Amino acid sequence: MKVERCLGIIAVVVATPVALAAWRFGVGTPRSPGAGFWPLTIACVMLVLGSILVLRPNPDERPEGDSDSRWAKFGISLASLVFYIALLEALGYLLTTGLMLLVQLRLVENRSWRSSILIAALASVISLVVFKVLLKVSLPLGLIPLPPGW
Amino acid sequence: METLNLLLQGFALALTPANLIAVFIGAFIGTVIGVLPGLGPTATIALLLPITIGMEMVTALIVMAGIYYGAMYGGSITSILVNIPGEAASVVTCIDGYKMARKGRAGPALGMSAIGSFIGGTVSVVAVMLISPFLAETALKFGAPEMFALLFFAFVCIGGLTGKSRVQGLLMACFGLLLGTVGTDEIQGVDRFIFGTLYLQDGVGLIPLAMGLFGLGEVLYNIEKRQSVGEVLSTPKGLMPTLKDWKDSAWPIIRGSFLGFGIGIIPGGMPAIASLMSYAVEKKVSKHPEEFGEGTIEGVAGPETANNAATAGGFVPLLTLGIPTNSVLALILASMMMHGVTPGPLMLIKWADVFWGVIASMYIGNIVCLILNLPLIGLFVRMLKVPYSILSPLIIMFILLGSYAVAGNVSDLVATLVFGLIGYLMKRFDIESAPLILAFVLGPMLENNLSKALLMSRTGDPLFFFSRPISATLISLAFVVLAFPLLQWAWRALVRPGVAAIKPR
Known part of the structure; x- marks a missing residue:
């Protein structure tokens, strides 16, 4: 299916409930438009533009699968991000960042175990020291407390 | 005289140690990310947004501007030595720049692009300085109807110019407008599209949006499809162009400066468009167009001048009207607003x-950029050899750290991931993201001015916009831009055959 046709369908699917919701916000009068007036206008324009794309999409410029995809790596990468978000506050910045970096370096980028562990450890410790200790950014500490006096 | 005085005060501020360091850091980072393919100024500024919040307003602006024009300088290095554009605006430089390098003339190509960039950038800043006060003074007289008309015109240009197709561009802009309506409505206090969450009451955050769309989306795309940097041609010894090179490049540089500035001030006029147009113009006016594509210096000097001129040109509408003309400037505008500054006619x-x-x-x-790109060029060429396998995980780390640190809120991370996936898909399917971010930033202003204007009209009659000369002109222009394909079609289908028929054979 053509990219533009998909985009048109998405636009119509999004715009329809938006238009209905906007109606409920209150459209108001032309003299004093309500909160729904503007979203309703956008939704209507989207319905028109979306329909044009569904009916008359431009051909795709980029042929499908023109170069080799690395889907497995993409999946692992995504999983490591979900893991990071889910566990950041429980495990703390240092551990989560270190593990995320390790997965990226070793599994996604295929670096050796040695350099992966070294870079992951260095990067997470240095960023913690710079941002948490020096710049006083609030980062969760989780399981590993800062050494006393920091 | 007054301008000179103000400029001197400006220099006094820019030459304070903190700001001088900011100029240097901005120009340096800009050149680095310009050199690195797959990492452009939009992504970099998105990444740095959380950091700029903590800076002085001027310092933040100086750094961001430096990254923007620095990237234009750096981009040409990769184009010339590797035949991969380091940055979108250097795509055309690959054509003749790389050919020149293959012929052993990498030195003059690199030297001339740095010099052209410098001239284009400087001429353009002079123009910004001279035009802005005048434009701001005019814009001071604008009321809500004029402001709405101006924003509407900008919006139409952005949607029409930046997308692959006009309909697609406008549709992406609509998505941006819609995202801009999320949250508690300013005028009525109604919660719109918050899905019962507290998080969305303040609206969609610009930082998760920008970090996701431009930062994470880009990285994810590069993980799926890695473009390997091939052979890097060695850095040449002499960078100085010959006398003939200077003669050949003089006019392209002069034309590029003005063309670039002109494109830069139009909404939707990105540096990439300026360099493409300059290449086309040079090829057209050249006495030997057949040499274009074979390694002629005009094909490097013109476009590289034009893209730098365009970067400075974009600051005119941004600083005097509050209208960003591309995604980099949209992020700069957003950062200014986070500092409590609303760019617009009052700015001056x-x-x-x-x-x-x-x-x-x-x-x-x-x-600074000229120095970095001439005597210190070897340093940046070496950066091309920094492996992506280290860079990419570290960029991810910074994106996550930055989006979390702003508010210490995991919801921001979730939002970043969601927008990252959307950004990845858009990149994957070649959908331009600039209209979306621009509309997101302009949307609330558009709605606000529309409401005010309708209130002013007393009757709510849309024809009110046509009763005031400035807004009437701008809205009419917008409709001309919108109807342009239709007019083109009509010309081709109806008028031209008629004209051809009348012509005597």
């Missing part, structure tokens, strides 16, 4: 020091 009155400080910093920054 209320924040005159900021305005003149930034202008002065751009003069200094162009000199």
Whole structure:
């Protein structure tokens, strides 16, 4: 299916409930438009533009699968991000960042175990020291407390 | 005389140690990310947004501007030596620049692009300085109807110019407008599209949006499809162009400066468009167009001048009207708003020091860039050899750290991931993201001015916009831009055959 046709369908699917919701916000009068007036206008324009794309999409410029995809790596990468978000506050910045970096370096980028562990450890410790200790950014500490006096 | 005085005050501000360091850092980071393919100024500024919040307003602006024009300098290095554009605006430089390098003329190609960039950048800053006060003064007389008309015109240009197709561009802009309506409505206090969450009450955050769309989306795309940097041609010894090169490049550089500035001030006029147009113009006016594509210096000097001129040109509408013309400037605008500055005609009155400080910093920054790109060029060429396998995980770390640190809120991370996936898909399917971010930033202003204007009209009659000369002109122009394909079609289908028939054979 053509990219533009998909985009048109998405636009119509999004715009329809938006238009209905906007109606409920209150459209108001032309003299004093309500909160729904503007979203309703956008939704209507989207319905028109979306329909044009569904009916008359431009051909795709980029042929499908023109170069080799690395889907497995993409999946692992995504999983490591979900893991990071889910566990950041429980495990703390240092551990989560270190593990995320390790997965990226070793599994996604295929670096050796040695350099992966070294870079992951260095990067997470240095960023913690710079941002948490020096710049006083609030980062969760989780399981590993800062050494006393920091 | 007054301008000179203000400029001197600007220099006084730009030459304070903190700001001087900011100029240098901005120009340096800009050149680095310009050199690195797959990492452009939009992604970099998105990444740095959380950090700029903590800076002085002027300093933040100076750094961001430096990254923007620095990237234009750096981009040409990769184009010439590797035949991969380091940055979108250097795509055309690959054509003749790489051919020149293959012929052993990498030196003059690199030297001339740095010199052209410097001239284009500097000429353009002079123009910004001279035009902005005049434009701001005119814009001061604008009421809500004029402001709405101006924003509407900008919106139509952005949607029409930046997308692959006009309909697609406008549709992406609509998505941006819609995202801009999320949250508690300013005028009525109604919660719109918050899905029962507290998080969305303040609206969609610009930082998760920008970090996701431009930062994470880009990285994810590069993980799926890695473009390997091939052979890097060695850095040449002599960078100085020959006398003939100077003669050949003089006019392309002059034309490129003005063309670039002109494109830069149009909404939707990105540096990439300026360099493409300059290449086309040079090829057209050249006495030997057949040499274009074979390694002619005009094909490098013109476009590289034009893209730098365009970067400075974009600051005119941004600082005097509050209208960003591309995604980099949209992020700069957003950062200014986070600092409590609303760019617009009042900027030159209320924040005159900021305005003149930034202008002065751009003069200094162009000199810094020239030094970085001529004597120190070897340093940046070596950066091309920094492996992506280290860079990419570290960028991810910074994106996550930055989006979390702003509010210490995991919801921001979730939002970043969601927008990252959307950004990845858009990149994957070649859908332009600039209209989306621009509309997201402009949307609330558009709605606000529309409501005010309708209130002013007393009757709510849309024809009210046509009763005022400036808004009437701008809205009519917008409709002309919208109807342009239709007019084109009508011309081709109806008028041209008629004209051809009348012509005597």
